[in-house]
Amino acid sequence: MIIIENNYGVRVSGFGKLNLPLTLDGGQCFRWRSLADGAYSGGFGSYGARILEDGSDLLFLGARETDIRARFIDYLDLNTDYEEILQAFREDKTLSAAIDRFGCLRILRQEPWETLCSFIISACNNITRIKGIIDRLCTCFGEKNGDFYAFPAPERLAALSEGELSPIRAGYRVRGILDAARKVSSGEINLAEISALSTDELRTKLMSIYGVGQKVADCTMLFGFSRKEVYPVDRHIKRLTEELYPRGLPECVKGFEGVAQQYLFSLAIK
DNA sequence: AACCAGGTTGACG
């Protein structure tokens, strides 16, 4: 991979392929939006940026080079070789067609806290509105870094009452947000420590939070703990899986069920 | 204007 800084920003090349629009705006995360010029503006944690595609390169604007090297590259999972994974998926007809259509969808390596909180909000909600709620959550309670509002820390949210969270208009999901913030900030759930747990133990831990069932726990594990073998089942994936794979997932996705899931989810929503 | 949205919970049989 090559990373060079020039007057405009930072150019990254030689990382293989990436479907940037669908990776940043395909339901894995909720803080990016497309601009009129095709660039994506947004961020994660306390890091904001604008990302522009230039051929097979990426141009990062408005972020520091050190953050791009230390954070954004990993966030976009550019250090992972997807060729091998997708090659195996070719054995399945549906996935092969999805790869032809969508190219290389990468599984973002997001922060556990932001992912957990985001997917609590996602419950029985549509993506447009999820984005709106998270936007308000960040502008109301996140620290401002330049023109980007950081995702609020659990300590900040834990100090709030349900009433104080009403401006974000998250409805009944507020109770879950607060329970997660309280358990995480108090250390009752240590996100760094539990990242070492097995999938089943990790899921159980996450599900001890109010508003976190199996689906939200699994999305948190896939997108926030980089567990690519986890297969979150929402209403779309349930329907598609029963339809396509009544006798179980194909052997060729083993170990990367979560990646396959993201292709199927894209088929369902696009 | 009705139907739907990347569900979860608690009550009931």
Place this chain on the structure above:
DNA sequence: CGTCAACATGGT
């Protein structure tokens, strides 16, 4: 165990 309504809000 499985089913089911309630939950708060607004996008399409």
